[in-house]
Amino acid sequence: MLIYLLRRLGLALVTCVFISVVAFVIIRLPPGDFVDAFIANLAASGSSVSAEQAEAMRRDYGLDQPVLIQYVRWVGRVLHGDFGVSMVWRRPVTEVIGDRLWLTMVVSLAALFLTWTIALPIGIYSAVRQYSLGDYFFTTLGFIGLAVPNFLLALILMYLGFRYLGLNVGGLFSAEYVQAPWSLARVWDLTKHLPLPAAVLALAGTAQLIRIMRANLLDELRKPYVVTARAKGLTERRAILKYPVRAALNPFASSIAYLFPYLVSGSIIVSLVLGLPTVGPLLLQALVAQDMFLAGAIVLLLGVMTVVGTLVSDLLLMWIDPRIRLEGGA
Amino acid sequence: MVERTSLSIRDLAVQFESEQGVVRALDGVSFDLQAGRTLGIVGESGCGKSVTARSILRLVDRPGRITGGRILLDPGTPAQADLVALNPDSRQMRAVRGGRIGLIFQEPMTALSVHYTVGNQIMEAVLQHSGASPQEARARAIELLREVGIPRPELRLDSYPFELSGGLRQRVGIAMALAGDPDIVIADEPTTALDVTTQAQILALLRGLQERKRIALMLITHDMGVIAEMADDVAVMYLGRIVGFAPVMELFKAPRHPYTRALLRAVPSILAAPRQRLSTIGGAVPHPGLRPTGCAFHPRCTEALEGRCAREAPPPIPPGQAGASCFLAEAVA
Incomplete structure (x- = not known):
């Protein structure tokens, strides 16, 4: 019975890792990134953002790094309970969802x-x-x-x-x-x-x-x-x-x-x-809004809850x- | 030897009403069960054997219902009670179930719940019919398991049915039927689902228990070998009626009803020549809703009397007397 339990637990962990990858990929599927969406949003309301400002934002959010590094950083922070900052709400994701x-x-x-x-x-x-x-x-x-x-x-x-x-x-x-x-x-x-x-x-x-x-x-x-x-x-x-x-x-x-x-x-x-x-x-x-940290956190949460439910x-x-x-x- | 009659069934009729019409599952069945004796009931599938068993316990499922007759417990004594007159859900009827009449099932796997331990299911029956405390019920359950020949009953009590072999499960089923200390036991094809060696053990167990406890046993089977082994008297059923009744020796030596003879011929013999065709009864049991006119067996009967059997129904056998419900048997007598 103990073996059965441990096996289930192990499988659940592996599934969670896969879910995190999938969550991350799904967030990145749409073309462009959050900054593009943000700029488009501002342009629609009449104001504009310079190329330097856009670059700075990308650096701030870590969007200039390779995908793998973005993923690892994201997971690392998630494990510490830090789901990043919601770009739309400009508040920590945990606070927004809380x-x-x-x-x-x-x-x-x-x-x-x-x-x-x-x-x-x-x-x-x-x-x-x-x-x-x-x-x-x-x-x-x-x-x-x-x-x-x-x-x-x-x-x-x-x-x-x-x-x-x-x-x-x-x-x-x-x-x-x-x-x-x-x-x-x-x-x-x-x-x-x-x-x-x-x-x-x-x-x-x-x-x-x-x-x-x-x-x-x-x-x-x-x-x-x-x-x-x-x-x-x-x-x-x-x-x-x-x-x-x-x-x-x-x-x-x-x-x-x-x-x-x-x-x-x-x-x-x-x-x-x-x-x-x-x-x-x-x-x-x-x-x-392509708010990737917020969406990622929720998708991850849903996935993990499914695993926990199972x-x-x-x-x-x-x-x-x-x-x-x-x-x-x- | 005159034995006490424990249960008398008279003219019992059970009908199933469906949109296709009324099916007469039992059509005037009469017999007696006597303490310490075994009545074997034989017949093909669908002849009403199991319905008889269920009617006695008032457990016929809708849309079936008892439409006539009497089921007398302790007939002729001051305590005589007609089970047909009782409400199936009444306290009296529930006291009879398990307390006076125990039921042993055909399929020991499906007849036991997989969700509870053997002990739980036996103790439940003990508690239902006695004022025992849980500890006493547990002790009684262990004693019952020992009585039906289960090794190490203290351990088995905490097993689940699916952990036991078919033979052990059927022993548990028997222990459960005996838990309320009934004096009448109905065994509905108790060995059909078991392999041959286990069958023999279970039959020996049933016989031993019956002799010790003076139980009136009603043994339902389609196996003539089991009948020869176990029964004192035999009732042969066909389409909801008893067509032949006789002490077991008489039945095998001089079967009076053509159907009984056909059944006996259909038993494979070890003495038969190799590659000889097995004897069968021509045709199939008609659907009970399409009962043939006259004698219900006449379309399959090799000895049917031209004209007569198709029109007239032979009279039923008076209960307790050897005989056959057949014009041919009448002619002989």
């Missing part, structure tokens, strides 16, 4: 929590009472949830919330708290703003999860061990929750891997529509499935 990262995680976790607490019981119900009225009801609802684009739902909910409930929609904070330092009042303000984005983000995932849980559980309910459990005299509820539901949870543990990067980025489109100060829109801006889901699978735990090390 608060947004935590807010994104809060929003995404709220959405995840909502997804799981709604989807799992409904999925179990739909499978156990297959083809019942309730099952049809939730199936219909689920397909609508899958079919409606999130951003459209966001717009509709915003309108309804604003028009009829007088909610303060958009963003995660009221105007007076946007720039304010953290305080209890600000946290409370955040809590009030959280339900709408969480509900919007949770919807599609919930619909999908209901379908997955229902299908998984339907497969498991037909297995002989369920009859065994009933034949022991267990109550129907206990027989189903202890055996087939447990087996149906396996695929969920694997899906955790995909949830981790989502935790960091959130949904870009929904965040834009709802004006959420999360990482997603930031990545979009950084890519548009590792966590592997551990989780080991924990819930004895077959992996006992045979994985062999």
Whole structure:
């Protein structure tokens, strides 16, 4: 088992190195560099930059060095927690991402929590009472949830919330708290703003999860061990929750891997529509402006989170499935 | 020797309703299970053997349901109870499952959950039917594993089913069926998934346990060899009905129903000449939804009476009496 763990860990490290290379290459793919973009930007607004000034900027940012050296320097600094300076924001990348990262995680976790607490019981119900009225009801609802684009739902909910409930929609904070330092009042303000984005983000995932849980559980309910459990005299509820539901949870543990990067980025489109100060829109801006250190940091973060997610889901699978735990090390 | 009758089944009927129509999986099945005796139930796939087992435990899945008949536990005693009248989810019915009637499965791999240890799954059954503490349940589980001949039961208790061989798994399945100390055991093709030597061991184990505990054993199989080895009485099923019933010696010596004779002919013999074709029963079991008129076996029967068998159904066998549900058998008697 220890060998299995170590092997996984080693693989994860190697993957991270590759991700850093890919992140770096992706940033450098578009023609020209940041200074070119910067000059073009200034030219559009009427001012200009001399060739010497441009050279000086390139030197400042290390853009005159060979690619390999730029990469090594970048990685070296990243390992010290220094992701460089965002060229657009003119502030350290860590500072730019900082608060947004935590807010994104809060929003995404709220959405995840909502997804799981709604989807799992409904999925179990739909499978156990297959083809019942309730099952049809939730199936219909689920397909609508899958079919409606999130951003459209966001717009509709915003309108309804604003028009009829007088909610303060958009963003995660009221105007007076946007720039304010953290305080209890600000946290409370955040809590009030959280339900709408969480509900919007949770919807599609919930619909999908209901379908997955229902299908998984339907497969498991037909297995002989369920009859065994009933034949022991267990109550129907206990027989189903202890055996087939447990087996149906396996695929969920694997899906955790995909949830981790989502935790960091959130949904870009929904965040834009709802004006959420999360990482997603930031990545979009950084890519548009060729803000290479910022974009690189976010891409790297997403990649590493995927690796971490995979590792966590592997551990989780080991924990819930004895077959992996006992045979994985062999 | 007159034994106590543990379970009486009378005119049991089970139907499956689907969009294609109603399928009569069981159509008036009657038999008795007696303490210390083994009733073998034979028949081809789809004749209703497993449905019978499941109906007794009230575990027939939808869209199947019991549409008639009685399943009497302890018939003729003050404690007599009709399982058909009970709610399948009721406390009484759950006390019967595992507590009075144990079930042994065909597939020891899929019948055990891979997510829990052997001990967990056995102790669960012990706890369900006794007021034992977890420590006592553990001790009882070890004792059960020892009883079914599993070496080093203290260690095996913490194994997962996939770590055990097929034979050991089936022993675990038997231990689990016995955990609630039932006096009736239904074994649904308990040896079908096992290799021949393991089969013999498992059968010997079942026989030993039955003799010691005076269990009423209902043994479902399609293997005539297992029947010869194990059964005291044999019921032959065809399309949801019992078409032949006899003490085991009588069945093999003088089978009364043409279907029984055909089944016995189909058993490969070691004495047969080399390269001789194996005997088969012509045709296939009809879909239960397309039951032939008259005697359900007549389209495949080599001895069918012209005109009569296709129109009239022969009367069922009175429970407990040797006989065959066939006009030919009637003529002989």
